[in-house]
Amino acid sequence: MKTTLQIQPEGPFNLDLTIKSGQTSQPPWKFKSDRFWELIKVDGKLCLVGVHQKPGDLNGPIMVEAESKGPVKKDVLRSKLLEIFSLEDDLSELYKFLESDEKLKPTVDFCRGLRIFKAHDPFECIISSICSANNSILRWSRSIRKIKENWGENFDFKGETFHTFPSPEVLMKVPEHDEEMEPCQGQTYSLKSCGVGYRCSYMKKAARMIHEEINITTLGEMNYHDAFKTVLSIPGVGPKVADCILLYGYGIGRAFPVDVWIGRILSHLYFEGEDLKPRKVRNFGMEHFGEHAGYVQLYLFHYARKSGLLKTLKPKK
DNA sequence: ACGCAGGTGTACG
DNA sequence: CGTACACCTGCG
Numbered sequence: 437m438k439t440t441l442q443i444q445p446e447g448p449f450n451l452d453l454t455i456k457s458g459q460t461s462q463p464p465w466k467f468k469s470d471r472f473w474e475l476i477k478v479d480g481k482l483c484l485v486g487v488h489q490k491p492g493d494l495n496g497p498i499m500v501e502a503e504s505k506g507p508v509k510k511d512v513l514r515s516k517l518l519e520i521f522s523l524e525d526d527l528s529e530l531y532k533f534l535e536s537d538e539k540l541k542p543t544v545d546f547c548r549g550l551r552i553f554k555a556h557d558p559f560e561c562i563i564s565s566i567c568s569a570n571n572s573i574l575r576w577s578r579s580i581r582k583i584k585e586n587w588g589e590n591f592d593f594k595g596e597t598f599h600t601f602p603s604p605e606v607l608m609k610v611p612e613h614d615e616e617m618e619p620c621q622g623q624t625y626s627l628k629s630c631g632v633g634y635r636c637s638y639m640k641k642a643a644r645m646i647h648e649e650i651n652i653t654t655l656g657e658m659n660y661h662d663a664f665k666t667v668l669s670i671p672g673v674g675p676k677v678a679d680c681i682l683l684y685g686y687g688i689g690r691a692f693p694v695d696v697w698i699g700r701i702l703s704h705l706y707f708e709g710e711d712l713k714p715r716k717v718r719n720f721g722m723e724h725f726g727e728h729a730g731y732v733q734l735y736l737f738h739y740a741r742k743s744g745l746l747k748t749l750k751p752k753k
Numbered sequence: 754a755c756g757c758a759g760g761t762g763t764a765c766g
Numbered sequence: 767c768g769t770a771c772a773c774c775t776g777c778g
Contacts, residue, residue, distance in 0.1 A: 570759040575776065633774030638761085674761045696759070714760090757777090766769080
């Protein structure tokens with residue numbers, strides 16, 4: 437069953453940039469025939485959505501086309517997409533803030549319309565974020581894709597198969613190593629074979645905890661500090677991953693995920709290249725950027741990459 | 754070929 | 767409490 441709708445974002449929105457900017461909430465959506473496609477759950481139903489934006493038209497409407505087994509309520513689909521692409525964030529407010537800081541000012545021209553690309557659901561976000569730790573974007577997105585192909589729900593459309601992310605219960609039961617299972621048509625399907633490395637046991641333990649112990653649906657209602665401490669208790673989740681989860685899974689804008697790159701960038705911009713401990717970078721970011729911290733991190737990283745600044749920042753001398 | 758990059762857990766002081 | 771090192775994989 438087909439559903440179509442239009443969304444008129446408030447302020448600039450760059451769909452292409454947002455999807456491809458390497459945010460660790462999820463790998464880029466599949467691009468085919470002018471649209472980005474992804475299988476998501478809307479109102480509990482599998483729903484393949486295709487989103488289109490006229491190239492270069494940062495202020496134009498977003499055209500949405502969705503295919504589902506049964507009927508899907510338009511307003512539910514609409515709010516899901518508003519959520520995923522953070523379309524209700526007030527970018528003019530953000531840009532006012534960025535322009536008030538000489539160091540942040542240049543990021544705006546490089547990033548106009550870039551928004552936080554949120555995960556489809558908190559569980560997927562937690563596992564994705566654990567998998568992204570100490571990993572490359574390439575390897576991480578490959579792993580997530582394989583996990584979805586191996587254990588997600590399928591949806592066939594026009595000769596292609598799309599996959600959801602598996603539930604906690606499914607993921608906690610998947611085999612860790614190939615030796616644990618019979619080869620199936622010459623192929624094996626273990627979590628290790630997805631290339632997750634030593635993160636394998638963290639991911640399985642996290643899935644078990646979320647299935648049996650922790651209620652992750654109420655995290656969004658907690659204050660930042662309590663939510664941070666709660667996700668920190670999940671195996672494989674340290675400060676960086678915790679902030680990714682809060683930012684991309686729950687839209688908590690004060691979260692400031694600190695990796696080595698954001699550390700080098702802030703050190704270069706504000707500390708004359710001094711070697712900074714991650715703890716100090718995080719405190720500085722949260723104090724100075726406040727509720728914009730998540731966006732500042734996103735904008736600084738993209739700016740540094742596009743402007744060539746990143747290449748000049750050396751991994752200590 | 755093989756060294757290296759990349760956060761977290763653990764084992765120390 | 768802070769610091770040092772091992773962990774796994776794929777790229778250059």
